[in-house]
Amino acid sequence: MDFPKLLTDVPKKVENKDLDNILAYTVRQEVINLAGGLPDPSVFPHEQLRDIAERVLKENFDKALQYSPATGVPEFKKEIVSYLSRGLGITGITEDQILVSSGSQEALFALAMTTVSPGDYVFTENPTYYVAVSVFRAFDSVLSGAPIVKGQLNVDLLEGKVKETPPERRKLVYVMPNAQNPTGASMSEETKKHLLEVAERYDLTIVEDDPYSLINYEGKTPRPLKAMDKENRVIYMSTMSKVLAPGLRLGWMVADPYLVKAVTNVKQVIDLNTNTLSQYVAAYALKSRVIENNLENVRRVYTSKRNAMVDELSEVFKDKVEFVKPESGMFVFALFKGVNTRTALEKAIANSVLYLPGDSLYVSDPQYNSARLNFTYPSEDKIREGVRRLKKTFY
Amino acid sequence: MDFPKLLTDVPKKVENKDLDNILAYTVRQEVINLAGGLPDPSVFPHEQLRDIAERVLKENFDKALQYSPATGVPEFKKEIVSYLSRGLGITGITEDQILVSSGSQEALFALAMTTVSPGDYVFTENPTYYVAVSVFRAFDSVLSGAPIVKGQLNVDLLEGKVKETPPERRKLVYVMPNAQNPTGASMSEETKKHLLEVAERYDLTIVEDDPYSLINYEGKTPRPLKAMDKENRVIYMSTMSKVLAPGLRLGWMVADPYLVKAVTNVKQVIDLNTNTLSQYVAAYALKSRVIENNLENVRRVYTSKRNAMVDELSEVFKDKVEFVKPESGMFVFALFKGVNTRTALEKAIANSVLYLPGDSLYVSDPQYNSARLNFTYPSEDKIREGVRRLKKTFY
Incomplete structure (x- = not known):
C-alpha cells in the first residue's frame, strides 16, 4: 500500500x-x-472526585452514560454560568452562549474551522501558544503577531499590523490576557482596555484563551477581558484542566448564541458530543464547590x-x-x-x-x-x- | 457585531x-x-462501572486525571488489541496501529481531514450514515454511492463508479459491512470478499465502520472485513458506545502505523488527547470482561x-x-x-x-x-x- x-x-x-x-x-x-x-x-482532589463519580453513577447513570446534547449537558452549562459569574466577574451569560468541548482546544479548533478561510488573518501575541498556531495553520490562516514587551502586549504594534491588512481578511485576534503561554505575562487593566478599544475601532473579534486566571500567586484574580466586554466581541475559552483535572478533558467557549450555533454544527461532526460522564462529574464538582x-x-x-x-x-x-x-x-x-x-x-x-x-x-x-x-x-x-x-x- | x-x-x-x-x-x-x-x-452495566470508577480513582488517580498520549492510554490500547482478537478475529494488531478517539466519529473526522482534498472521491453505500456524509462534505469530497440491493451492497456498481473516476481522485471507500446504518443490512462473506477484491484491483483504501458487529441477534458474530485484510488496506473503526456506554465517548481506529501517525498529528490539534479517565475505566472494563x-x-x-x-x-x-x-x-x-x-x-x-x-x-x-x-x-x-x-x- x-x-x-x-x-x-x-x-x-x-x-x-x-x-x-x-x-x-x-x-x-x-x-x-x-x-x-x-x-x-x-x-x-481525587478523593472528592471518587465520591462524586460514585454519586453520579448511582443517581444519574442513565444520563451520564448516554449520548448528550452537542452543546453540552444542561446541568454542566448551568454550573459554568454560575462559576464564571462568582469566580471571574463574567456576568449576564446565558446557557445558549456556552458550548462545552473536549478541552478548550477543541473549541478553538472548531471555532477556527467555522471562521477561518485560507488567507484570512489571525492576530496573535508573539510568542504564543504553539498548539493554537497549529490550529490556525491547519486552516491556512496568515498569522500576524505583535510582541509582548516587559510583560505587556504592544497594542499599538498590533493595531499597526491590523491596519496593514485588508479589512475583509481580518478574522480573529487570539490572546491569553492572563498568564500568557509561554511568557507567563499578564495584561494590565490598561492594556486590556486598550486592546478592547482597538478591537472596537476595527470591528475585530477577540478570542480570549483563559485557562489560568484562577491559578494565581499574588492574592488577586485578574479580570478577564470577557468581564469588560459589552458587545459580545470577546469569545471566551476556558477549561477544567488546570483548576480540576485535565483527565476529565473538559473546556468550553462563551460566545454570542449565533456563533455558538455555527461552531456547534462543526463540533457535532467532529465528535457528536463531549464526554457525558465527565460533564456530570464536573457539574457535581462545581455545584459542591470542590474546585473553589x-x-x-x-x-x-x-x-x-x-x-x-x-x-x-x-x-x-x-x-x-x-x-x-x-x-x-x-x-x-x-x-x-x-x-x-x-x-x-x-x-x-x-x-x-x-x-x-x-x-x-x-x-x-x-x-x-x-x-x-x-x-x-x-x-x-x-x-x-x-x-x-x-x-x-x-x- | x-x-x-x-x-x-x-x-x-x-x-x-x-x-x-x-x-x-x-x-x-x-x-x-x-x-x-x-x-x-x-x-x-452501571454497577460494575461504579466499582471500576472507584478503583481507577483509587489505584490510578494520578494518571487517570492527567493528560495522556495523543494516540491513547497504553493500558487501553493493549486491551483493545486483545478484545479485537478474542471477540472479532482481528489478529496480529500491534499497539502502534491503534489511535484512540472521542467516539469513532472523531477518528473518522481526523482521517477525513488527513486524507481528503477538495474534489477527492469517497465511495459509499447508498444510503449511508449521515454524519459520515457530513464529515466528508466538510472537506469538499465528492460522494459516490452504490446501492444496497436485498441487503447486499452491489459491488459491481461500486466498481463501475470507481472506474468512472480519475485514479488519483479515488480516496476512500466508506462502508459498514455489519448492521449498516441505516439499512440494518449485513454483507455476506461473499460480498465482503468481492469488495476486497475490487479494492485490491483498484488499489483502494477501505474504511470499515463497525460499531455493531458484537450486537447481533442470530447467535453468530459476523467476521469484520479487517479480519480478512492481509494488506492493511482496511482502516477499521469501532467504539465502546454500543457495547458499553456512549457517555464514555470512546472509539478507535486501527490502521497502518504510518497512517496512525499522520491522523494522530491532526487529532492532536483537535483536542490534544482523548478523555483519560474514560480510557482507564474502559481498560479496566475490558480487562475484567465486563463487556463480554x-x-x-x-x-x-x-x-x-x-x-x-x-x-x-x-x-x-x-x-x-x-x-x-x-x-x-x-x-x-x-x-x-x-x-x-x-x-x-x-x-x-x-x-x-x-x-x-x-x-x-x-x-x-x-x-x-x-x-x-x-x-x-x-x-x-x-x-x-x-x-x-x-x-x-x-x-
Whole structure:
C-alpha cells in the first residue's frame, strides 16, 4: 500500500516535532522534564472526585452514560454560568452562549474551522501558544503577531499590523490576557482596555484563551477581558484542566448564541458530543464547590514551585537570564544571553533535562535564546536540579 | 457585531436540520422517538462501572486525571488489541496501529481531514450514515454511492463508479459491512470478499465502520472485513458506545502505523488527547470482561425489541412495507409504499411520533418513501404504539 499518496498536506502543516520529542523523552525517568505543561497530580482532589463519580453513577447513570446534547449537558452549562459569574466577574451569560468541548482546544479548533478561510488573518501575541498556531495553520490562516514587551502586549504594534491588512481578511485576534503561554505575562487593566478599544475601532473579534486566571500567586484574580466586554466581541475559552483535572478533558467557549450555533454544527461532526460522564462529574464538582475549595491548595503548591524556579534561575544564571516573574499560570519564559536553545537541546538531553525551545513559539522573528520552562509538574528539588542542569548545558 | 460575516461555508455544509429536529422534539415526553440512535440505558452495566470508577480513582488517580498520549492510554490500547482478537478475529494488531478517539466519529473526522482534498472521491453505500456524509462534505469530497440491493451492497456498481473516476481522485471507500446504518443490512462473506477484491484491483483504501458487529441477534458474530485484510488496506473503526456506554465517548481506529501517525498529528490539534479517565475505566472494563459478560443481556433485550418492531411493522402495514430484518445493530430501514416520509414528517409530529426521513441519508437518488426507525431506545410498548402512529400518519 502506498500510504503517503493518501495524505493531504494537513498532517505536515500541523506536525509538531517538539511535542513528539517531549513525549518520547518524558518516559525516561532520569530526564527532568521542564518542557511539558502538566499539572501536579498531587493537587487533584481525587478523593472528592471518587465520591462524586460514585454519586453520579448511582443517581444519574442513565444520563451520564448516554449520548448528550452537542452543546453540552444542561446541568454542566448551568454550573459554568454560575462559576464564571462568582469566580471571574463574567456576568449576564446565558446557557445558549456556552458550548462545552473536549478541552478548550477543541473549541478553538472548531471555532477556527467555522471562521477561518485560507488567507484570512489571525492576530496573535508573539510568542504564543504553539498548539493554537497549529490550529490556525491547519486552516491556512496568515498569522500576524505583535510582541509582548516587559510583560505587556504592544497594542499599538498590533493595531499597526491590523491596519496593514485588508479589512475583509481580518478574522480573529487570539490572546491569553492572563498568564500568557509561554511568557507567563499578564495584561494590565490598561492594556486590556486598550486592546478592547482597538478591537472596537476595527470591528475585530477577540478570542480570549483563559485557562489560568484562577491559578494565581499574588492574592488577586485578574479580570478577564470577557468581564469588560459589552458587545459580545470577546469569545471566551476556558477549561477544567488546570483548576480540576485535565483527565476529565473538559473546556468550553462563551460566545454570542449565533456563533455558538455555527461552531456547534462543526463540533457535532467532529465528535457528536463531549464526554457525558465527565460533564456530570464536573457539574457535581462545581455545584459542591470542590474546585473553589481546592484552589487555595493549588495556589500554595504552585506558588512555592514558581518561587523555587525563579529563585534558582536568578541565583544560578545571575545577569545571564531575563524573564517576567509569572503572577499565575504554569511557565517561566526565559531568555538566556548568547545561547541558542534550539541547538543546545541535544546537549540538554544528554544532560538529562528537557525544555521547550522558544523559537518555535514565535509566529515571526523567533528569539533563539528563549525557552519555556514548566514549574508545576516537577518537584521543587527537580526544578532546582533541572535549572542547574540547564546552566551546565548553556554555559 | 456582524457575526455572519465571520463564518466560512463549513457550518452550513455540515448543518443537519433533521438532527436538530430530533433533539428539539426528543424533550417532548409524549413524542415516541424512533428517529434517534440511543442505546437502552437499562443495559448499561452501571454497577460494575461504579466499582471500576472507584478503583481507577483509587489505584490510578494520578494518571487517570492527567493528560495522556495523543494516540491513547497504553493500558487501553493493549486491551483493545486483545478484545479485537478474542471477540472479532482481528489478529496480529500491534499497539502502534491503534489511535484512540472521542467516539469513532472523531477518528473518522481526523482521517477525513488527513486524507481528503477538495474534489477527492469517497465511495459509499447508498444510503449511508449521515454524519459520515457530513464529515466528508466538510472537506469538499465528492460522494459516490452504490446501492444496497436485498441487503447486499452491489459491488459491481461500486466498481463501475470507481472506474468512472480519475485514479488519483479515488480516496476512500466508506462502508459498514455489519448492521449498516441505516439499512440494518449485513454483507455476506461473499460480498465482503468481492469488495476486497475490487479494492485490491483498484488499489483502494477501505474504511470499515463497525460499531455493531458484537450486537447481533442470530447467535453468530459476523467476521469484520479487517479480519480478512492481509494488506492493511482496511482502516477499521469501532467504539465502546454500543457495547458499553456512549457517555464514555470512546472509539478507535486501527490502521497502518504510518497512517496512525499522520491522523494522530491532526487529532492532536483537535483536542490534544482523548478523555483519560474514560480510557482507564474502559481498560479496566475490558480487562475484567465486563463487556463480554454483559453482551448476552444486551443481545437479549435488543432481540426482543427488534422482534417487537418487525412484527408490528408487518402486522400493521402488511404488504405496504418493505425492509430487511436486521441481524444486528439498532435500526430498521423501512420503505412505505406510496408514502413521502419527508412531507409526512409534520403530520407524524402532530401524531407524536418521530422517525428519520430516509431521503437525506442518500448521497444520490434519494428514496422518498424510506424511514430509519430505531428499536433500541424505546420500550417495546412504545415501539408498537409508535408503529401504529406511523400507520395513522402514512395511510
